[in-house]
Amino acid sequence: MRRARLTTAAVLAALSLALTGCGGGNGSGSGSGSAKADTGGPADITFWGWAAGYEKSVALWNKTHPDVHVKYEAITNGGAGGYDKMLTAAKAGKAPCLAQVGYETFSSFLAAGVLQDVSTYVKDGRSEFPDWVWGNVGVDGKAYGVPVDTAPMAMFYRADLFKKAHIALPKTWDEFTAAAAAVKAADPAARIMNLPTDPYLYAGFAWQGGAPWFGVKNDAWSVSFDSAANRKVGDYWQGLYDKGLLASYPAFDAALYSAWSKGTVWAEVGPVWSASLIRDNASGSAGKWAVAPMPRWAGTDTVGNSGGSATAVMKDCSHPKEATEFATWMSTDKESVSNLIASAAILPASKSGLTNPALDAPQSYYGGQPVYQLFRTESAKVNSGWMWGPIMSISATTLGDGLGKVHTKKATYENALGNAQKDTLKALKSQGFSVN
Template sequence: MKKKFLLASVAVATAAAFALSGCSGGSSPEASGGKTQITFWGWAAGYDKSVDLWNKSHPDIQVKYEQIANGGAGGYDKILTAAKAGTAPCLAQVGYETLPSFLAADALQNVNEYVKDSRDQFADWVWGNVGVNGDAYGVPVDTAPMGLFYRKDLFEKAGIALPKTWDQFASAAAAVKAADPNARIMNLPSDPYLYAGFAWQNKAPWFATKGDAWGVSLDSKANSEVASYWQGLQAQGLLSSYPAFDAALYSAWSNGTVWAEVGPVWSATLIRDNAAASSGSWAVAPMPRWGSTDSVGNSGGSATAVTKDCKSPKEATEFALWMSTNADSVSNLIDAAAILPASKAGLKNKALDAPVAYFGGQPIYQLFRDESAKVATSWQWGPVMSVTASTLGDGLGKVANGSGTYQQALDAAQKATTDALKTQGFTVAK
């Protein structure tokens, strides 16, 4: 399936990404003076320091780190354009949701032989996010299990019990509105990747590989259950309707008109950095569960991917594994980028036990460490996520302004995704 997946789509799937002319940067020579030299493109905070730590202790394999724009802000286009020209860096930071699109562009190379002895250093589900059909095209760096961020002061003052299930969350939403008619428990999920986390938790996949074909299931019964839940809260006026990542939402978190956020681990820094006035008032609890099913969703995470142009894939993979597992490197990434490490060794890092002042001294990363073991394992991203996410995002925006429903958003994304796969030469399972 992999060869057909790659070859059938190379010419069409990345036409837009490769429309940029010329080469926007390339890899430096990978063998010089008896040393292996590897170029690494990325943008996350702290990556440069981890590279420095490696270079000091590995004189025969030197990594040159080059900071590029965030993937969605042009970084991915830069990498793909270089891959088209045959001058991609050896390593590149690639989000899990985007990695299948890089595979469709034939921009990565299989590194199974170099990671086979290290697979047990990461949870199996994480490896599923760095490849297709059991193959690996990079090394996981971090994950993003979801949790319930909430205004502890407001819940306690109103005497509202912390919800442990989604049924209890609905009851708490009504209680919040009753306690303060101007307040809402949460903003409606309108970002497609955040919304994916709720589907993920309910084991409602969007994509699956079936032999030589891709299956698309955004309109499945399990997905409709998630849509129906959020539609019900919205219909009762129990959610706020601010745009995702908007200053108005941040103000609502700060002034107490939105009391909670069910989001990934990195929401901790999002809330901290944009709602400073409510410092000390927030706490974190496990994500509400669907009934008695003890699973959580994931919304984010990235890999250190090995590109097709890398002439030293063994050494590149050795570095990538080190960056994700070495105690000093992981401590650096936790401190600089507030990541939750993907590796089992990283999850034991004591930096995750530190109290977080913004959250009243609660060591919140201990909770996310525990929750990471409960992430549902069946999720797989697809090769046309730019289409899927854009269409779903448009539909969720219509939910926010009252001109559409969650189910309509899913149906539109299902059709657009299926059409895009067919247009780009993929076989789509019926």
């Protein structure tokens, strides 16, 4: 599922909650959005989210589970105000029992103290999800929710143009550089790919390259945007751009979509949700695209991840066991997962979900290729050493501002990473976090 961002205002609210110790209200669960106290009847659980198809999975559950009733309430996308709403409700003791939270935002909610440890209730289902996925919904082996989907990356490309120009598909980043030069030689007006300037999309490249941004040791945060590993990834993209081998459209812009359709940008290395992004915004090139594995760094066989979300259990939930039971069911039940694949175009996080036959369906936009089979295989190769920080909105804003200036020559990837390092450390310290 495409990641939703936490606004800066929401981050500051979260930090305020964490520092004042009022993140979860009084724990009574008496708020209008919380699960009601046990009265002998069905457990009532409220669930806030925005993804397409969630309401259908809830209806499927309620049809067969009379003892636990889930009420789904659709709210604004997290990054457009949904997360602010959740945090405000948590501060007032009126949060729902369950909430849709993107992996990149989970640490911010943990820092706010608004989530509930449900490790006891997920222990029997831990084997259903890869360890690296559990790492996105908790810390120190504890879990505060249940994963829903992941977003491994691959290379989307114009198969017709690569074939016509006799350009071999790149399997490594060195080969990608050679292919980029070949594309420009074949058509001086064309480029192999757009400059990756969206901070969360760029995170997927750092993720693949073993270049983490955050870590935790001895209860203190470490920040490493400017590490040697991160400079290596940044220098790669800077080098391609300096050689004139990349386009420079704004991320998620209509001009980029038009370039995909017209064949002036031939590829996009992006997450699984790019499949629907390209399909829905470049209809003029339907049937001409295909998907191949993400190019590798020499000597490695890992990919990055850019997106995904979980069903988080909020601190004031009075029925955490039942809430976790539903969340696990939603992510693993065959009928529920089939619905989410069809409605939200997710790649399931659960191992059983990855066996769902819906992922084997040929995709007409991609020339009949069953592209989700590729992502199923690649999901097992996601680099496991990644952790999101507690103030990603601040970090991502600084990084995005810097990356957005690369095409104007007013900044470089090195500058952008360095400023993200500086601003993140400053924000962590000013908000009272322990920092290594």
